[in-house]
Amino acid sequence: MKFKRAGNVGCYWRNGQFLIRNHRTRANIIADPIAARILDLFTDWADPQEAAKDAGLDPKSVDDAAAALHDAGVLLGQEDDTEDAPDERLRARWDPWAPEGAAFHFATRNDAFADASDELKDELAAGGRPALFKTYPDADRLFLPRSSTRLDAPLERVLHARRTHRAFSNRAIAREHLATLLSTTFGPKDFIAADQFGTLMLRTSPSGGARHELEAYVAVFDAEDVDPGIYHYSVRDHCLELIASGDYRPRLADLCGGQQGVEQAGAVVVLTAVIERLTSKYRHPRAYRVMLMNAGHLAQTFVLTATALGLGPFQTAAFHDEGVESLLGIDGIAEPALYVLTVGVPATDDQGRVTYLHGPTTLESAGITRFDATDRHG
16 A cells, blocks of 8 residues: 655644644654654655655555554555645644644644633742843833823724725824824733632733733834833833834834835834743643733734724734744743734825825725625636
């Protein structure tokens, strides 16, 4: 029988052992590193005897290894090869994201979750509690106004007014609006007693286990009474802690692929994650999903708050990680950058109407759109 390597296989070392894993099925075996060479023989359908002969290896050893790897689920047999086979469907649908995206998604599926018993909480808390706040005690600080602008616009109007803006005017963001945006999105709403984990913070957005691992760094380009520069937003003290003075608009725009929504904004907010805050409680890799979801929660609060203030928000995941992290002075390991949010005063036309990159739909755009699975006009 001929064999072929499964489409989502990874090889790596952990604790001194060589592991082979089919991320889709989560089949995980410990093997000799020579197994990687055996797997390489089966990039395409191949007979073990012929593959061994071509590679100058012992045919029986390769035959035995192929059978074992097939039983382990990292080699496919011809009888497994059908048009509807999971491996083929994965290749057809996930190929643009493979292997990295597919490996992460399927490797973190169907985790078994332990009950949150007091014994488990004690065990998790025994490793110590990471600091609730991050601060730069030696930095120059710009304290922001505590009397925030009222956010009394009706929720329905704010939800329907929300748009992603890419064109901004040259008007500066009001200092009070910047302060309100930061405090409403990232500031503490309340504090709770969380058993063995001590006091935890609550924000206006949800966070898995109230870990609130996300930090906000603010690059100010054009805001009233705020010098241009890169700052860390101190959640505890509601102030901007100066990291670097100067105009970083060209540099950040370049690191974000020259996007107009960054280049024309009045301020850029980079969301980062203090990994220890999450790993101190959640030890399974699925928690990485939670971290990304938390970034999305905060981003939605950010854009809705900006909209309620009459500002225009923009958000992007298209940025050069190491370049942005270097600019912020973080290492990208203990604290990586996850998301870039920007805000500015929306651009308007001669009649005072807000301008957008894309206007309303047209008959032409509808004509080239496939609206459902049975509509073949497009």
